[in-house]
Amino acid sequence: MNLRDTIVAIATPIGRGGLGVVRLSGDRSRAIAERILRFTHPPRWQSWHSEFAELTDAQGGALDQVIVSFFENPRSYTAEDVIEISCHGAPVVLRYCVEQAVAHGARIAEPGEFTLRAYLNGRIDLAQAEAVRELIDATTLYQARVAAQQMEGSVSRRIRPIKEQLLELISLLEAGIDFADDDISVAPAEEILRRLNPIHHGIGELLSSFSAGKLVFQGFTLAIAGRPNAGKSSLFNRLLEADRAIVTEIPGTTRDLVSEAVSMDGIPVKLVDTAGIREGIDRIEQLGIDRTYQAMADADLTLLVCDLSAPSSDEDSALLEKLRDRRPLLVGNKSDLPRNSAPPPEAVIVSALTGEGIPELKQAILKRIAPDGIATPESGSITSLRHEALLRETRDALENARKAVEFEIPHEMLLLDLYAALRPIDAVTGATTADDILNRIFSTFCIGK
Ligand SMILES: Nc1nc2c(ncn2[C@@H]2O[C@H](COP(=O)(O)OP(=O)(O)OP(=O)(O)O)[C@@H](O)[C@H]2O)c(=O)[nH]1
Numbered sequence: 043m044n045l046r047d048t049i050v051a052i053a054t055p056i057g058r059g060g061l062g063v064v065r066l067s068g069d070r071s072r073a074i075a076e077r078i079l080r081f082t083h084p085p086r087w088q089s090w091h092s093e094f095a096e097l098t099d100a101q102g103g104a105l106d107q108v109i110v111s112f113f114e115n116p117r118s119y120t121a122e123d124v125i126e127i128s129c130h131g132a133p134v135v136l137r138y139c140v141e142q143a144v145a146h147g148a149r150i151a152e153p154g155e156f157t158l159r160a161y162l163n164g165r166i167d168l169a170q171a172e173a174v175r176e177l178i179d180a181t182t183l184y185q186a187r188v189a190a191q192q193m194e195g196s197v198s199r200r201i202r203p204i205k206e207q208l209l210e211l212i213s214l215l216e217a218g219i220d221f222a223d224d225d226i227s228v229a230p231a232e233e234i235l236r237r238l239n240p241i242h243h244g245i246g247e248l249l250s251s252f253s254a255g256k257l258v259f260q261g262f263t264l265a266i267a268g269r270p271n272a273g274k275s276s277l278f279n280r281l282l283e284a285d286r287a288i289v290t291e292i293p294g295t296t297r298d299l300v301s302e303a304v305s306m307d308g309i310p311v312k313l314v315d316t317a318g319i320r321e322g323i324d325r326i327e328q329l330g331i332d333r334t335y336q337a338m339a340d341a342d343l344t345l346l347v348c349d350l351s352a353p354s355s356d357e358d359s360a361l362l363e364k365l366r367d368r369r370p371l372l373v374g375n376k377s378d379l380p381r382n383s384a385p386p387p388e389a390v391i392v393s394a395l396t397g398e399g400i401p402e403l404k405q406a407i408l409k410r411i412a413p414d415g416i417a418t419p420e421s422g423s424i425t426s427l428r429h430e431a432l433l434r435e436t437r438d439a440l441e442n443a444r445k446a447v448e449f450e451i452p453h454e455m456l457l458l459d460l461y462a463a464l465r466p467i468d469a470v471t472g473a474t475t476a477d478d479i480l481n482r483i484f485s486t487f488c489i490g491k
């Protein structure tokens with residue numbers, strides 16, 4: 043991949059639309075735009091301004107009227123000269139525009155190459171570049187907000203002071219080794235540990251932010267289980283705010299798993315409605331119940347629903363006993379009807395019919411899933427598996443370093459551990475990232491980003 047080439051790609055999604063944008067980046071962007079477009083008067087190429095032009099076919103006939111925006115380096119997405127040609131969103135026209143740019147010297151961009159260039163040109167660091175992808179992939183506004191903060195560098199800002207402290211410790215020890223001949227011990231063990239602790243603590247905090255961060259992006263799975271007719275499907279529909287699962291007064295209505303995605307306080311949730319659990323029924327229902335158990339095993343949390351309007355049965359308590367290990371969240375349903383059984387004290391009382399208690403139920407669900415609260419966009423939680431794996435490496439290396447100090451292992455060896463702790467930190471922000479890792483990250487982008 044030659045990074046001095048001027049690159050071109052369609053930046054908008056494939057398909058028809060009101061507008062479609064062709065993006066050029068590199069030294070030759072302006073020259074190429076002038077070759078492939080017909081301007082009414084010679085373009086002034088004022089940065090951050092737009093001009094009107096026509097895209098023409100080989101005979102000079104107008105194909106489309108376009109708006110050409112120019113972003114002069116370094117104040118552009120890639121920190122190179124960037125031109126965005128807004129055409130009408132006809133796929134054939136966009137493709138023709140790209141072909142013309144290629145005919146006049148541009149190269150088709152590799153996936154993620156625009157963002158890669160922004161990174162290589164030092165406009166953003168690696169964690170910020172990855173946040174671009176998370177923003178584009180966001181399925182809830184909350185995810186988008188977290189990603190937007192990361193794009194502005196919220197993770198990098200948290201990592202920077204930790205890295206500084208580590209570098210300081212390393213330089214202190216490097217200096218200590220230089221002085222070793224003079225018998226001056228620059229860094230006694232207590233001093234090293236005193237400096238090591240906050241670094242270790244900082245990495246630990248970042249790592250523990252992952253469970254909250256991961257939740258925002260990957261969400262969780264919620265299974266709704268209970269005895270037949272408890273109102274599971276009604277509750278499912280209520281949480282979904284849509285009439286999705288079949289509800290009847292006949293016990294055993296739901297036979298198969300029904301699942302749908304919803305957003306709960308911005309967290310993506312996969313809701314799974316299941317067949318009511320009971321004994322001795324037909325083969326189809328039994329197969330459905332097998333799936334109920336499978337769904338509970340796969341879920342991050344199970345709601346165990348019981349019908350408060352029905353007299354409490356041994357079957358309910360047997361089921362509760364059976365599921366105790368899974369720590370289900372107990373839900374007493376049909377609170378709008380006269381009560382015929384006492385709910386367990388920890389149960390959340392709702393009516394799937396009227397919606398009473400549903401907000402409280404949502405809060406209880408989130409409390410169980412994220413006891414420490416959900417990552418706020420500002421907190422700079424780490425959300426990427428890659429970052430988590432790297433920071434784990436750092437933590438392991440720091441733990442080795444601490445042991446090395448405790449066992450009074452020579453500083454040369456301790457330094458090896460500290461460098462081993464530094465390397466993954468650098469790989470998060472991309473200070474010293476090998477090409478193959480870069481290629482792996484940026485190839486997961488789509489073309490034109
Ligand atoms: N009054 C009242 N009726 C409810 C409530 N929730 C469910 N029902 C009724 O209870 C009956 C069973 O509801 P479903 O949602 O189908 O129950 P289910 O647990 O999915 O039942 P199965 O699929 O058979 O296991 C239906 O007639 C619902 O209208 C509620 O909160 N209040």
Ligand SMILES: [Mg+2]
Pocket residue numbers: 274275276287288289295296316318
């Ligand atoms: Mg049902």
